Amino acid sequence: MFAGTLAWLLGIVALQSLPELPSLFWISPLPLVVLLAWRCRRCRCLAIALTGFVWALVHAYWVVDRVLPLQLEGADVEVTGRVVGIPEYDAGRLRFRFDVQKLSHQGLTYPSPGQIRLSWYRDYQQLGSGEIWRVTARLKRPRGFSNPGGFDYEGWLYREGIRATGYVRSDVRNRRLNAAGPRPFSxxxxxxxxxxxxxxxxxxxxxxxxxxxxxxxxxxxxxxxxxxxxxxxxISHLMAISGLHVGLVAGMMFGLVRFLWAGWPGASRWLAAPRAAGCGAILGALGYAALAGFSIPTQRALIMVAVVMGAVVMMRTLQPTRSLFLALALVVAWDPNAVLAVGFWLSFAAVGLILWVMVGERSAPALRYRWLKIQGVITLGLFPLMALAFGQVSLVAPIANLLAIPxxxxxxxxxxxxxxxxxxxxxxxxxxxxxxxxxxxxxxxxxxxxxxxxxxxLLRIAEPPFWSAVLGGFGALMLLLPRGIPLRGLGLLLMVPMVVLTAHPQPSEGGFRVTLLDVGQGLAVVVRTANHTLLYDAGPRYGDHFDAGSAVVVPYLRSLGVDRLDRLVVSHGDSDHTGGVNAVRREIAVGDIRRAPNPGESLLAEHCQAAMRWEWDGIEFSVLHPASSYTDPAAENDHSCVLSVRAGDYRVLLTGDIERFAEAELLRNRSGELRADLLVVPHHGSATSSSSEFIALVRPKMAWVSAGYANRWGFPKPEIIARYRSAGAAVWTTAQYGAMEVAVDPRLGFGVPRLWRLKSQRYWSATFGGGG
Structure with missing residues (x-):
């Protein structure tokens, strides 16, 4: 049972790890290979693994084929559909899921992509679950930020079955068609x-x-x-309907029904009390899962309850471990995308660890302390997975859960x-x-x-290399072995690399690394030397509860193991550069702040002025603009702090939102210091910046643009991209490639840039999410 389940799981995981889906033509012989492998007893695990791979592939093709046509991206389309789930009202915005029944544009009807996620910002109306609406919306394929350490929004949308996102446009034709929908019960x-x-x-x-x-x-x-x-x-797992709660409700229903059934004269002659209790437990779990809207975690829990209680109803003896393996196999068969969720691995690993304790300890003293031991075993056993997935582990979790769970x-x-x-x-x-x-x-x-x-x-851990987390997992299992097992203590050594190593390359001695983060329509750049970290801008603020600082910058810094910024440079006062500053200052210690002398700026910091210089670990930082005499109050963008970072003969130039007036000022006063190998393009590639004279003097080999995907300003402008390319620069944008990072060595120069969207690409981002 174990070998077959493991093979089935590995086959599905193998498919979900692919950057692109293989052609159905090339895998068409696989069913024949499966049949031949099954005939050989030693090859049956291979046959099961291949079957899992094919099953996940068929499911993936069924999902990605239902995608928004590219020609409809950014267009105003008429969408008719049913409101699904519970609409969320938050800070002047309504957000809801919409099951599309009809999609049309300019008189043409297109196939429904399935469920989409819409926001309604102005003059929104009250929506009810199950209502049929017709709205004018602007849609795009699922797209999210792509950053190391960041939340995979595209992957979440894919797992949730959401085929497109967008927002409702102001239109007099937006109206409710049917208040109750076609079904009276919902x-x-x-x-x-x-x-x-x-x-x-x-x-x-x-x-x-x-x-x-x-x-x-x-x-x-x-x-x-x-x-x-x-x-x-x-204990965050306790504060939502999860597998634990579904299991508890099932257990309580089992006990209640069995007690009542046993007290009902003659009932046991019709149906044995355990079988009736098993049916009651399944119905109780089903009802509780329905209250949660049959969310994906509750679906997993429901299948697990059905396996265990189904065995009771059918009067079959099923060992706990066999129940676990059968439930796991059924869960991934029902939804092959389940393996993409961290919760899947945490829930099954936790149940397995609990069974480890329950089966292994049978003496009376052991039973007395079993609950305490379970908490300790779960914390130790899940440590590698928690460190890899979240970069943090709660050290007080055993005590907290000991109190909170019961x-x-x-x-x-x-x-x-x-x-x-x-x-x-x-x-x-x-x-x-x-x-x-x-x-x-x-x-x-x-x-x-x-x-x-x-x-x-709370113990925070820099993102470990994947191999070290796997090694740490083996180490944790070794530590959980019974006492007296030889080399049991070696498990502790196996867990050390996971804690002390990081998956992110470190700057070389005398060199630095620069990372342009993907924050949408804004800017955030991290510069790291051997012992110092600088943040240049912190991205935009998108709403009352969402900004680039908390969603992108802080997770990235924590994945590096950085808990203190030596310096924060705020180029100027525009919200797409300052929106995340407060979140960064709240979560990360900041040594000092430098900002451009923008009129009306309330941030307490030293002004950023030309001729400021400092050196960290052999790396020279120079402020080139604005000069102390520069006082044009009308052009806030032109007040941007321009920063040059140099290692040996190699330079990076950070320019904020300067426009042509400031560029001309730099050409007059700092022409000898403008030459740079890497230029973060001014003002996101707008037509008001990047003059031909400026580009000719900087002569960048690489031009990086921070701009939001399909942003309403059309940045970077095509003529600006052409201007840089004609000057011999390679132009890359965060909208296309996500976060971009490069190492600079004073002897070797620039390394090969790491483009995060390509590095982390999966098949849903390549075809379904429209990856670059």
Whole structure:
């Protein structure tokens, strides 16, 4: 069973790791190979692996074939469809999923891409789950930032089955076609009604958002401060409907039905109590998963419950480990994309570790401390995976989970569910139950806050090389072996590389590395020397709860293991350069700040002025602009701080948003210092910058442009790209290649640039996401 399941899983993982999907023509002989391999007993695992590969390939082609036509990207299209899930209202924006039924443009009808994700920014209307709407929208294929250490938004959209994103345009033709939709019953409408009723009873309650997440899978109201406590204590998995909760509900339903069935005279003659309890457990898990909208994690948990309880109903003896392997095989058969989610690996690994403890310890003293041991084993066993996936591990998680799991599972969740079930029946009883559930969270919260504030509560780890995480996994398993096993202590040594090494190349002695991050329509550049780190701008702010600082810059710095910036340079005051500054200063210690002397700028920092120079580890930093006498208040872009970074005879020039006036000023006053091998193109490649004279004097070999994908200004302008190419420069944009990084050595010069979108490409970003 183990070998077959492992082969099936490896076949699916192999397909999901490909940068491009293989042609169906070239793999058409595979079914024959599978049949031949199956006939050989020693080759059956190979046959199973190939079957998993083919199954995942067929599923992938079915998904990527339903894609938005390229000619519709950026066009105003008429979309008719059904509102799916629960619309999210947040800071003047409505965001919702839309199941497209009809897609048309200029009188032509196109095949439906399936589900899309839309935002409605101005004059949005109240939407209800299941309603049919016709809206005018501007769509694009799924696209996200591509950065080391960053969240893979494109991969998340792919896993969620979202084929396009976009926003609703202001149009008098936007209207509701059918309030109820074609189906009178809708789980989404029941969930939306439950959330509305809960919010009415818990208005202003501190933990109302967590209760809503526990009962109905809606996490939108959990505050950022609460998320920090949850992550710091390692209990964030408890504050949403997850596999643990589904399992607890199934277990409680099993016990309740068995107790009631045993007390019902004659019932056992019709159906044995364990079999009835198994049916009740499956129905309970099914109902709870429905409350979560059948999210992907709950689907996994539902399959696991069905495997275990199905064996009980059919009166089959199924060993716990066989149940685990069967559930794993069924989960990835149902959804081959499940292996792309970190939660998949964490949940099955956690269950496997629990079984390790439960099966291995049978003595009375061991049983007494089993719950404590389980928490320690899970923390140790999941350490490599947590370090690789999140770059942090909560050291207080064993204690926090020891307290929180039984409290939330046996007190908060039952009270919350009973309160939700009572909402349509007895509002007074529902309010009482929800208030008690809220109080139970308040009781739990103060020790969680105390644990999260401990100095070593959260261990942050630089992104380790993949091989070191695999080695660390073997090391953790060795440490979990029974005492007396030879070389058991070697496991600790195997875990050391994962903690001390990083996947990111370090600057050479006397050299530096420069990284242009993909922040959309904005700018953020990181320069690292052997012992120092500088950040030049911090990208834009996209909304009240989303900015490039927290979403891109901070995760990248943490993946490097950088917890302190030696200097932050803010080129000028435009929001697409300063939007992430506050998030960076909040999360990362900053030595000092230099900024251009922009009028009205409130950031307390030393002015950035020409002739400023400093040296770090043999690398020379020089500010070339603005001069102290430069005082044109009307041209804020031309106040941008221009920074030159030099190692030996090799230079990088960072120019902010300077335009032709500032370029002319530089040509007059700093012509001898403008020559650069790498130029970060001024003002995102706008037509108001990059004059022919400026380019001729800089003579860059590489011109990097930071610009958002399909941005509304059309940056970089085609004529600007042509101008750089005619001057002999290779032009690369973050919109096409994601984050870009290059090493500069004073003896060897520039290394081969690392283009992150190409380095991390998967088949959904190449075909489905429209990767560069």
């Amino acid at each position: 789980i989404d409408r029941l969930r939306a009604d439950g959330i509305r009723r809960m919010q009415a009873h818990l208005e202003g309650a501190e933990f109302g958002g967590i209760l809503s997440a526990l009962a109905l899978g809606d996490r939108s109201a959990i505050s950022a401060e609460q998320w920090e406590v949850l992550r710091g204590t390692g 409290w939330v599972g046996f007190v908060t969740v039952p009270l919350t569910l009973l309160g939700v079930l009572a909402l349509p029946v007895n509002a007074t009883l529902a309010a009482l139950l929800l208030q008690i559930a809220h109080y139970s969270l308040a009781v739990l919260w103060w020790p969680m806050e105390w644990l999260a504030e401990l100095p070593l509560a």
